[in-house]
Amino acid sequence: MNKTERRQALLRAARDVFATRGYHEAKVDDIVAVAKVAKGTFYLYFPDKRSVFSELVDLLFQRLGAAILQVDPAADVDAQVKHNIRAIVAVLLDDPALTRILLSHATGMDPAFVTKIRSFYDGVKTMLSLSLAEGQRLGIVAPGDTKLLATFTVGALKELLAENAVGETPLAREAIVDTLFCFLQAGYLRTGGSSPAPALPVTAPSVTPARPRRRR
Amino acid sequence: MNKTERRQALLRAARDVFATRGYHEAKVDDIVAVAKVAKGTFYLYFPDKRSVFSELVDLLFQRLGAAILQVDPAADVDAQVKHNIRAIVAVLLDDPALTRILLSHATGMDPAFVTKIRSFYDGVKTMLSLSLAEGQRLGIVAPGDTKLLATFTVGALKELLAENAVGETPLAREAIVDTLFCFLQAGYLRTGGSSPAPALPVTAPSVTPARPRRRR
Amino acid sequence: MNKTERRQALLRAARDVFATRGYHEAKVDDIVAVAKVAKGTFYLYFPDKRSVFSELVDLLFQRLGAAILQVDPAADVDAQVKHNIRAIVAVLLDDPALTRILLSHATGMDPAFVTKIRSFYDGVKTMLSLSLAEGQRLGIVAPGDTKLLATFTVGALKELLAENAVGETPLAREAIVDTLFCFLQAGYLRTGGSSPAPALPVTAPSVTPARPRRRR
Amino acid sequence: MNKTERRQALLRAARDVFATRGYHEAKVDDIVAVAKVAKGTFYLYFPDKRSVFSELVDLLFQRLGAAILQVDPAADVDAQVKHNIRAIVAVLLDDPALTRILLSHATGMDPAFVTKIRSFYDGVKTMLSLSLAEGQRLGIVAPGDTKLLATFTVGALKELLAENAVGETPLAREAIVDTLFCFLQAGYLRTGGSSPAPALPVTAPSVTPARPRRRR
DNA sequence: AATGAATGAGCCTTCATTCAT
DNA sequence: CATGAATGAAGGCTCATTCAT
Numbered sequence: 086m087n088k089t090e091r092r093q094a095l096l097r098a099a100r101d102v103f104a105t106r107g108y109h110e111a112k113v114d115d116i117v118a119v120a121k122v123a124k125g126t127f128y129l130y131f132p133d134k135r136s137v138f139s140e141l142v143d144l145l146f147q148r149l150g151a152a153i154l155q156v157d158p159a160a161d162v163d164a165q166v167k168h169n170i171r172a173i174v175a176v177l178l179d180d181p182a183l184t185r186i187l188l189s190h191a192t193g194m195d196p197a198f199v200t201k202i203r204s205f206y207d208g209v210k211t212m213l214s215l216s217l218a219e220g221q222r223l224g225i226v227a228p229g230d231t232k233l234l235a236t237f238t239v240g241a242l243k244e245l246l247a248e249n250a251v252g253e254t255p256l257a258r259e260a261i262v263d264t265l266f267c268f269l270q271a272g273y274l275r276t277g278g279s280s281p282a283p284a285l286p287v288t289a290p291s292v293t294p295a296r297p298r299r300r301r
Numbered sequence: 302m303n304k305t306e307r308r309q310a311l312l313r314a315a316r317d318v319f320a321t322r323g324y325h326e327a328k329v330d331d332i333v334a335v336a337k338v339a340k341g342t343f344y345l346y347f348p349d350k351r352s353v354f355s356e357l358v359d360l361l362f363q364r365l366g367a368a369i370l371q372v373d374p375a376a377d378v379d380a381q382v383k384h385n386i387r388a389i390v391a392v393l394l395d396d397p398a399l400t401r402i403l404l405s406h407a408t409g410m411d412p413a414f415v416t417k418i419r420s421f422y423d424g425v426k427t428m429l430s431l432s433l434a435e436g437q438r439l440g441i442v443a444p445g446d447t448k449l450l451a452t453f454t455v456g457a458l459k460e461l462l463a464e465n466a467v468g469e470t471p472l473a474r475e476a477i478v479d480t481l482f483c484f485l486q487a488g489y490l491r492t493g494g495s496s497p498a499p500a501l502p503v504t505a506p507s508v509t510p511a512r513p514r515r516r517r
Numbered sequence: 518m519n520k521t522e523r524r525q526a527l528l529r530a531a532r533d534v535f536a537t538r539g540y541h542e543a544k545v546d547d548i549v550a551v552a553k554v555a556k557g558t559f560y561l562y563f564p565d566k567r568s569v570f571s572e573l574v575d576l577l578f579q580r581l582g583a584a585i586l587q588v589d590p591a592a593d594v595d596a597q598v599k600h601n602i603r604a605i606v607a608v609l610l611d612d613p614a615l616t617r618i619l620l621s622h623a624t625g626m627d628p629a630f631v632t633k634i635r636s637f638y639d640g641v642k643t644m645l646s647l648s649l650a651e652g653q654r655l656g657i658v659a660p661g662d663t664k665l666l667a668t669f670t671v672g673a674l675k676e677l678l679a680e681n682a683v684g685e686t687p688l689a690r691e692a693i694v695d696t697l698f699c700f701l702q703a704g705y706l707r708t709g710g711s712s713p714a715p716a717l718p719v720t721a722p723s724v725t726p727a728r729p730r731r732r733r
Numbered sequence: 734m735n736k737t738e739r740r741q742a743l744l745r746a747a748r749d750v751f752a753t754r755g756y757h758e759a760k761v762d763d764i765v766a767v768a769k770v771a772k773g774t775f776y777l778y779f780p781d782k783r784s785v786f787s788e789l790v791d792l793l794f795q796r797l798g799a800a801i802l803q804v805d806p807a808a809d810v811d812a813q814v815k816h817n818i819r820a821i822v823a824v825l826l827d828d829p830a831l832t833r834i835l836l837s838h839a840t841g842m843d844p845a846f847v848t849k850i851r852s853f854y855d856g857v858k859t860m861l862s863l864s865l866a867e868g869q870r871l872g873i874v875a876p877g878d879t880k881l882l883a884t885f886t887v888g889a890l891k892e893l894l895a896e897n898a899v900g901e902t903p904l905a906r907e908a909i910v911d912t913l914f915c916f917l918q919a920g921y922l923r924t925g926g927s928s929p930a931p932a933l934p935v936t937a938p939s940v941t942p943a944r945p946r947r948r949r
Numbered sequence: 950a951a952t953g954a955a956t957g958a959g960c961c962t963t964c965a966t967t968c969a970t
Numbered sequence: 971c972a973t974g975a976a977t978g979a980a981g982g983c984t985c986a987t988t989c990a991t
Contacts, residue, residue: 088950109325113986123952125989134986227487233461233480240460241453248452264449271443271487304975329961339977344962520971541757545965555973557967566965659919665893665912672892673885680884696881703875703919736954761982771956776983956988967977 092130095120096144099137104182108138138186139198145183146205148176153209156216158223166269170242171262177246178258184250188243210235238269308346311336312360315353320398324354354402355414361399362421364392369425372432374439382485386458387478393462394474400466404459426451454485524562527552528576531569536614540570570618571630577615578637580608585641588648590655598701602674603694609678610690616682620675642667670701740778743768744792747785752830756786786834787846793831794853796824801857804864806871814917818890819910825894826906832898836891858883886917 086094098120102111113134117124131137152172156165177184187202213235220226226234245261302310314336318327329350333340347353368388372381393400403418429451436442442450461477518526530552534543545566549556563569584604588597609616619634645667652658658666677693734742746768750759761782765775779785800820804813825832835850861883868874874882893909 091950112984124954124987125952126950128987129950229483230476230480233477234484236460236464237457237481237484240456240458240463242456244452244456244459245449247456264446265453267445268450268453307975328959340962340979341964341977342975345975350961544963556965556975557973558971560966561971661915662908662912665909666916668892668896669889669913669916672888672890672895674888675892676884676888677881679888696878697885699877700882700885739954760980772982773956773984774954777954782982952989952991954988954990956986958984958986960984961982963979963981965977965979967975968973969975970973 088130091120091122091126095122095127095130096137096141100141100180100182100186103138103141104185135198139201141183141186142202145176145180145187149173149205149209152176153212155212156220158219158225162220162225163266163270167262167266170265171258173242174246174258174261178249181250184246188247188250206239210239213238241265241268304346307336307338307342311338311343311346312353312357316357316396316398316402319354319357320401355417357399357402358418361392361396361403365389365421365425368392369428371428372436374435374441378436378441379482379486383478383482386481387474389458390462390474390477394465397466400462404463404466422455426455429454457481457484520562523552523554523558527554527559527562528569528573532573532612532614532618535570535573536617567630571633573615573618574634577608577612577619581605581637581641584608585644587644588652590651590657594652594657595698595702599694599698602697603690605674606678606690606693610681613682616678620679620682638671642671645670673697673700736778739768739770739774743770743775743778744785744789748789748828748830748834751786751789752833783846787849789831789834790850793824793828793835797821797857800824801860803860804868806867806873810868810873811914811918815910815914818913819906821890822894822906822909826897829898832894836895836898854887858887861886889913889916 095116099111099116102115102119105111106115113124113127116137117127120127131140152175153169154165154172156162156169177187210232214231217226217231217234221228221231242265245265249261311332315327315332318331318335321327322331327350329340329343332353333343336343347356368391369385370381370388372378372385393403426448430447433442433447433450437444437447458481461481465477527548531543531548534547534551537543538547545556545559548569549559552559563572584607585601586597586604588594588601609619642664646663649658649663649666653660653663674697677697681693743764747759747764750763750767753759754763759782761772761775764785765772768775779788800823801817802813802820804810804817825835858880862879865874865879865882869876869879890913893913897909
């Protein structure tokens with residue numbers, strides 16, 4: 086087993102132990118036991134326990150970052166949004182252990198760590214928020230505080246995935262995507278050409294037929 | 302300072318330290334330092350570190366349990382839902398430290414503990430899910446998997462409150478309530494009597510001008 | 518309840534707790550709980566935990582010292598020895614708790630303490646040894662190392678009393694005295710002047726007259 | 734130093750500290766200081782403080798168990814009894830520290846522990862008692878309550894060894910064996926068929942051929 | 950590189966003792 | 971005198987990290 090493989094083995098072992106026990110309850114002894122290496126070996130590949138955890142979280146962040154595409158309002162928005170949801174769900178459900186770490190166990194750590202994780206989510210929310218704002222400009226997103234809407238979205242997604250990561254009743258992947266999409270759509274997306282459902286008081290509704298429509 | 306006051310002081314101190322550092326990073330030394338008592342005093346009031354934490358979580362559960370009212374579909378549903386949202390928000394924002402504990406730091410603990418907290422959320426979701434099912438029967442809730450809708454709702458609420466508990470930019474309380482309410486309403490509530498806004502794939506979207514509008 | 522009574526109550530409570538749990542496992546909390554006084558009160562009557570224990574041991578020593586009489590070889594030795602045995606047994610069995618303390622729990626303490634207790638036993642053995650030497654001079658004690666004989670005697674007595682102090686099956690007091698006396702008598706006492714000191718009732722003398730028998 | 738050696742070193746260190754200070758006063762810090770290892774090392778070899786103690790006691794029990802032979806009444810009883818005494822004395826005096834632990838410091842511990850030690854002694858006494866009963870059947874042991882005689886014997890032996898374990902004046906080993914043997918023989922052994930069981934050289938056996946007298 | 954024995958700082962908890970009321 | 975809340979030193983044990991082999 087070469088260096089890279091051993092490193093991977095340790096990362097996988099760490100991931101599983103962290104996911105099962107949480108950061109503090111996961112002992113280095115447990116990790117090396119799972120990886121079937123000696124304790125000292127662990128420290129040949131990682132400077133300390135913290136950094137393995139950190140690396141795992143970073144890895145998931147990368148995957149998520151790579152999966153999420155900026156929505157181009159000029160193209161088929163529905164499809165892009167669905168694609169994004171699907172991609173995120175895929176990344177997270179493909180590695181439930183890592184997901185569990187991110188969603189549940191990444192807390193109660195150094196403030197530095199919590200900050201890091203929060204930063205990621207903040208990034209996601211900001212990105213989403215900007216997209217939503219753009220969508221509002223184009224009339225395909227209901228008016229409203231986009232920051233809040235982003236928060237709602239992320240929260241709903243996290244909760245859903247957390248539930249599935251815990252894993253008692255794993256939902257069908259596409260079902261999750263569809264349901265969440267519909268929820269969002271009926272919530273603040275105005276993409277389907279279907280009903281308007283403004284999320285917040287629309288001042289001056291107007292009856293003028295000139296009114297711009299989405300997805301007509 | 303009598304026994305009850307001292308107990309309260311210790312609980313408050315523990316709450317703050319747990320909220321800031323998380324369970325494992327919170328040392329009994331920190332707690333007693335904040336409470337300005339000797340270490341032994343802590344153990345006069347609580348059998349161990351775990352139990353203070355447990356008590357804090359229970360306390361919040363109780364408050365939340367007391368705040369949430371079962372929605373009576375016969376009466377003004379909007380008002381009741383808003384009231385519930387407002388009550389929950391009030392409980393949690395009144396004690397951001399405790400909220401932080403519940404939302405962030407209660408994980409990575411004994412499985413027993415995680416189970417306990419999950420049980421609480423499961424309870425909330427089940428209750429909500431039942432209400433939603435009843436609402437569906439009455440036609441004031443969009444069709445769909447009520448369990449999932451409940452998950453979305455709880456997730457959105459948690460995320461929102463977590464963000465506020467972290468506390469950099471506390472939103473106006475009523476703004477939170479309104480925004481969330483609107484989100485839910487446009488999402489799956491059909492209380493306004495107006496248009497349906499189906500939560501799940503709407504067959505035949507239509508472009509008919511007769512299309513019903515909400516909030517016109 | 519006056520000062521003396523309270524002091525006695527505390528001593529009794531301490532005695533019982535020490536006897537049951539041993540010195541280290543006996544907490545001041547236990548003692549005051551049994552005595553039904555507050556913790557601080559304990560320290561009004563005794564400077565510290567150690568000294569109560571010490572006082573209890575001293576008390577028993579005093580009683581034993583008072584009970585044991587120097588044997589006068591001129592008078593009826595048998596009776597005096599029996600009396601001594603009886604007296605010692607009486608003192609110790611009258612207060613099994615205190616006995617348990619002396620025999621079992623007085624160890625594993627400060628070297629100072631162990632020394633004290635050993636001193637007592639040394640005193641007893643020395644006294645006994647001197648008596649035995651005098652007895653040897655008078656021909657009523659078998660020759661031999663009197664120090665050793667004293668040790669045997671004390672050991673046999675201690676073991677017997679320890680067994681009874683533990684108290685599962687308390688022997689009849691007089692039975693103890695008789696048995697021990699016979700043991701000693703057949704062992705090294707030559708007091709009866711009579712036959713080879715039958716340890717117990719002699720039944721069935723034997724058939725072969727040729728072979729010298731004991732206990733014929 | 735390999736694992737076994739280190740383990741032995743720790744056991745020895747623990748034995749000495751326990752023997753000197755007793756269980757409660759012996760701190761793990763003391764033990765590792767004597768063994769010249771770090772505190773953590775102790776816990777690599779033993780799960781806790783209790784278990785070292787337990788192991789030490791067990792060790793001595795084993796040695797004693799191995800040393801004591803069931804007496805075969807068909808063969809030379811005297812020799813066998815002497816051998817047993819010699820073996821026990823050898824085991825205990827070879828390791829005075831361990832002996833001290835067994836005889837003095839094994840008390841005042843968990844009831845579980847006290848029970849264990851008492852069980853051992855009970856076992857010894859029972860074994861001895863059975864042998865004595867068998868001896869009575871064969872006419873080589875004086876009649877009497879064998880349980881009591883066993884208690885006396887064990888007590889005498891314990892006291893003797895305790896005295897020697899404390900170690901101010903170590904007696905010659907064979908002297909101990911002889912003296913104890915004579916004590917027992919004159920006490921309840923009827924083995925030699927020889928003279929009327931004088932505890933020690935009988936001067937002037939008597940004139941009357943019919944009735945053997947001692948010390949008349 | 951790999952091993953795993955050794956390290957020791959640090960934590961939770963206990964409990965004898967003190968002291969304000 | 972009596973109380974019992976408060977104190978804080980001390981001890982058993984854990985575990986991340988180091989290092990000799």
